[in-house]
Amino acid sequence: MKRTGKGLIGGAVLAAMSGIGLSLYSSRVARKAEELVPAEGRFLDVAGARLHYLDVGSGPTIVMVHGLGGQLRNFSYALVDQLKDEYRVIVVDRPGSGYSVATGATTPGIIAQGAIIADFIQKLGLDRPLFVGHSLGGAIGLAVGLDHPHLVRALALIAPLTQPLEQVPESFRGLARIPSGARLAFAQVLGTPLSRLTAKKTLEGVFAPEAVPEDFVTRGGGALSARPIAIAAAAADLAGANDDVKAMVGRYAEIGVPTRILFGRQDAILDPAWNGHRTAAVVPGAKIDTIEGGHMIPITAPEACARFVRAAFAAA
Incomplete structure (x- = not known):
């Protein structure tokens, strides 16, 4: 009995020390990520969030919102430079991301x-910008189109x-698989270490069939996704996505702003037929390109x- 008790205590101490060690490792990963990819924009307090955003260029306004596990550098990597000479381009980190x-x-x-x-659009005093949303950011664009259509010129998803x-x-x-009741704690102890082990495979799957750019971790902001806070936020986004999307699907016929959809034909994450053509068929006047x-x-x-x-701006 005494030996068993000592063994249990020893096991508990070892588990606690392992947890502390993994947590410290996660904190180091987060600090290193923020050194590699520092905040480069401004901050704005809105209802429910403090948002980090980048505002470049001049002309008609575009607001860009990224997808699951991403941040604004998913756009500033290359797309912003393609547009900033013609438009004012605002890219924003979603709550919990970046x-x-x-x-x-x-x-x-x-x-x-x-x-x-x-609220972000209103607080900045933007005059009906074009909303560009990628992946989960596209779902957010549809939510804006349904509930706040007067604030946007069109949706480019x-x-x-x-x-x-x-x-x-x-x-x-x-x-x-991250438990809903303790997402941040789980991410702090196990999520970040596991993400480091699986990062290569995960990125290859997200980018497939194309290669992952060698500089994505820094220029594309990928390093930030390994932080515990980002993992917990992404897990929450994923867990709640279906409930909100199911609530919106039946309302797509109500969308009154011009809507265009673009898909890669080989998208391995979201099926273009299910998420693209099916939706374009029910949103009034929507067009889809691949x-x-x-x-x-x-x-x-x-x-x-x-x-x-x-083209989306011209059509609007």
Whole structure:
């Protein structure tokens, strides 16, 4: 009995020390990521969040919102440079991503993030910008189009999430396993170390069939996604996505702002037929284009995405 008790105590001490060690490792990873990819924009307090954003160029305004596990450098990597000589381009970190934080009592879902971006547009005094959303950011664009249509000129959705996920993409299944009651604690102890081990495979899946750019970790901001706070936020985004998307799908016929959709035909994350053509068929007047490429076309095909954005603005 005594030996058993000592063994249990020893095991508990070892587990606690291992947890502390992993937590310290995660904190070091987060600090290093922020050194590699520092905040480069401004901050604005809005209802429910403190948002970090980059504002460049001049002319008619475009607001860009990134997808799951990303941040504004997914756009500033290449697409912003394609547009900033013609437009005022504002790229923003979603709450919990990059350097933006949610300030409410709960983690905001897609519809709530739509309201946050709507307040962001109003606080900046923007005159009906074109809304560009990639992946999960596309779902947020649809939420803005449904609930705040007077604030945007049109929607230009790149590889958007528009329909309920029938299954979680393989690259994001690790996020789906994070327990809802302790996301940040789990991410601090296990999420960041595990993400470091699986980062190469995860990025290859997200970019497939195209290669991951060698400088994506820094220039594309990928390093920030390994921080515990980013992992916890992405897990929350994923967990709540279907509920909000299901609530929006039945309302797509109400969307009154011009809507265009662009997909890479080889997208391995979101099916173009399910999330693109199916949605374009029910949104009034919506048009869909497809190009060669995968899910990360804002990075891998910036020229084609820029043409798509220009066309969306012209049509509006």
